[in-house]
Amino acid sequence: MFLLDIGVLAEKSGVPASTLRYYEEIGLIESLGRRGLRRQYGPETLTQLALISLGKLAGFSLEEIKSVFGRQGITTLPRQALHGRADDIDAQIRRLTTLRNALRHVAECTAPSHMECPKFQALLRMAPHSQPSRKRRRAKAS
Amino acid sequence: MFLLDIGVLAEKSGVPASTLRYYEEIGLIESLGRRGLRRQYGPETLTQLALISLGKLAGFSLEEIKSVFGRQGITTLPRQALHGRADDIDAQIRRLTTLRNALRHVAECTAPSHMECPKFQALLRMAPHSQPSRKRRRAKAS
DNA sequence: TTGCCACTTCAAGTCAACTTGAGGTCAAGT
DNA sequence: ACTTGACCTCAAGTTGACTTGAAGTGGCAA
Numbered sequence: 041m042f043l044l045d046i047g048v049l050a051e052k053s054g055v056p057a058s059t060l061r062y063y064e065e066i067g068l069i070e071s072l073g074r075r076g077l078r079r080q081y082g083p084e085t086l087t088q089l090a091l092i093s094l095g096k097l098a099g100f101s102l103e104e105i106k107s108v109f110g111r112q113g114i115t116t117l118p119r120q121a122l123h124g125r126a127d128d129i130d131a132q133i134r135r136l137t138t139l140r141n142a143l144r145h146v147a148e149c150t151a152p153s154h155m156e157c158p159k160f161q162a163l164l165r166m167a168p169h170s171q172p173s174r175k176r177r178r179a180k181a182s
Numbered sequence: 183m184f185l186l187d188i189g190v191l192a193e194k195s196g197v198p199a200s201t202l203r204y205y206e207e208i209g210l211i212e213s214l215g216r217r218g219l220r221r222q223y224g225p226e227t228l229t230q231l232a233l234i235s236l237g238k239l240a241g242f243s244l245e246e247i248k249s250v251f252g253r254q255g256i257t258t259l260p261r262q263a264l265h266g267r268a269d270d271i272d273a274q275i276r277r278l279t280t281l282r283n284a285l286r287h288v289a290e291c292t293a294p295s296h297m298e299c300p301k302f303q304a305l306l307r308m309a310p311h312s313q314p315s316r317k318r319r320r321a322k323a324s
Numbered sequence: 325t326t327g328c329c330a331c332t333t334c335a336a337g338t339c340a341a342c343t344t345g346a347g348g349t350c351a352a353g354t
Numbered sequence: 355a356c357t358t359g360a361c362c363t364c365a366a367g368t369t370g371a372c373t374t375g376a377a378g379t380g381g382c383a384a
């Protein structure tokens with residue numbers, strides 16, 4: 041049998057069973073059947089959960105994640121929409137890079153007050169210029 | 183006078199006044215005084231808010247942000263701790279890069295089922311290997 | 325056949341990060 | 355002197371993403 045009991049999936053993916061049930065309830069994943077009461081999942085769900093965890097890390101809400109790769113894996117989203125999402129992530133990467141640079145600068149800069157250090161100010165001005173229209177949401181690491 | 187009325191700060195920073203009051207309540211920023219009832223902020227608060235917004239985007243909770251750059255701007259955190267945070271962000275950047283690559287691949291790949299496409303699977307296996315110990319929290323864009 | 329125990333459902337609780345609302349205050353313009 | 359409107363406080367409400375608890379179920383080993 042190639043189906044995974046919810047307990048097995050929980051262990052393999054690191055996602056608690058309660059969360060798996062919750063994800064199923066909101067239509068983010070789907071179980072292929074039951075054995076007795078127990079939900080059974082296909083192995084592709086494992087891949088899907090990896091995708092979901094990455095999506096959360098990227099700051100997407102579960103609703104947004106669902107719209108990109110819902111219960112049947114990747115949806116029929118047009119090429120353009122996918123590239124759009126990728127562009128969002130690129131923007132996020134640029135913001136993170138700015139923050140990282142600012143942090144590294146502060147770690148090394150000997151100026152007395154960072155808040156007034158012109159180099160620091162310049163680093164910060166790089167980023168918050170482009171505001172994304174979408175709402176970003178919480179991302180929790182396993 | 184170089185002090186900013188809360189309304190002015192709200193407009194300049196794009197952060198609602200209610201949120202500024204909330205941030206002050208939890209000790210994330212501080213006002214330098216009042217004019218009548220109105221809170222007055224120093225101009226460095228603007229820089230601080232930019233930092234806070236970047237921190238949120240990076241997935242840090244307000245508590246974490248406070249511990250790195252609290253009410254007096256950047257704290258007296260040791261060099262090492264700052265580099266540690268920067269390393270966290272680098273890890274996050276790598277995960278986001280993975281997700282972006284996966285998305286771009288899906289946009290171009292002609293395989294019928296992405297969930298089983300070996301190239302796609304390989305892309306995903308790159309990332310969720312290293313789990314950060316810290317909790318990541320919600321990040322909302324303005 | 326009897327336990328066991330990992331599952332089940334459903335409702336309610338939790339947490340961070342805000343937002344909203346009611347009722348009050350004050351400085352500035354008319 | 356009076357009105358206006360942007361601020362004030364404090365309590366309560368909201369949202370997303372889960373988690374917890376109580377009470378029940380069903381396959382499998384002894």
